[in-house]
Amino acid sequence: MPDSTAPAGPAAPARGYRGSQKLLHWFTVLAVAAQFTVGYNLDLDDEDCDPPGEDLSGGDTSDAFEDRLDRLEDQCEARADDYDLLGGGFDLAELHLVLGLTVLALGVVRPLWRRVAGLPPWSEHLSTGQRRLATWTERALMLLLVVVPLSGLVLVGTGDDDWLPLHVGAHIAFFVALAAHLSTNLRPAVLRRML
Template identity: 80%
Template sequence: MTADTRTGYRPSQKVLHWLTVAAIAAQFAVGYRLDLDEGCDPSGEDLSGGDTTDAFEERLDRLEERCEDRADRYDLLGGGFDLAELHLALGLLVLALGVVRPLWRKVAGLPPWSEHLSDADRRLVHWTERALLLLLVLVPLSGLVLVGTGDDAWLPLHVAAHVAFFVALTAHLFTNVRPAILRRMLPGG
């Protein structure tokens, strides 16, 4: 098909798009799980010692053991591949997709605009897609810098990039989750 007769995206573009969606969903799920599992010290651990009863100490020990057992389940490959490393690997995948996708768009081209989009929708889609493609690089890159330097001064940038990503994603969904438009990115569409 030529760009003039095509109404949807090329299969390669659809695969890259949905792979990106899956990688981002996994990345955020793992990342937010990391925030919940920051450590296995249960609340009240700071009271441990002479200030608590034996029953309270045993309860704290059981809570800590359950937490550590849960953390061990994330050791997917054995030998230390943990949730944080999975988050890092997914971040590298998202970063790679964030670099490949705009390059592939240049090579493969884009189909003509859907006739179901108004001029205002088209402007919103154009700028939203640019923002999302930029944020596919900025979010993981800021996370890598944060982890690589160990400097929490990068945390505000990483969080701001997340917020910007969710704003752009909301706009993207607002314009694209309509059957006539979504069909162009689905298999067979």
């Protein structure tokens, strides 16, 4: 969101963003894209671990059969993704946690760095209305870079699936803000400023 009134901070380049801002921008895009890919592939559901024959267990089955069913169920649950960072291998859920913390850190650093580094003047290719839209979508994106991972941490911290709609809702809001962001920025004359 460039400053429309004054030229950017004293040392800011006349056109486009600083190298550090570009690096932060594209590293964030990469981390968020990876995070959505991991998020949609998470398999935290261990209800599917009931092996065939589980419904027979009870009075009708032998102890050996029951033991076998339990072993199969344990093996399946050990394969399912969970947030046990210290035990076992590094699975998708743990990657989701680590990427989420990375995005959260970027979400804190980015607005601080904007203050320090300053912003270039607006692109002359953006109308007043587009500048207003860009201002609000950038604010929304920066806020959601903090809210989305925090909602994930609340979900895992409480262990209560009732928080899932908040996490899902936050990332849908992120998609809406991103679509608006792309509607103003995804054109060569503007994109060039961030390359």
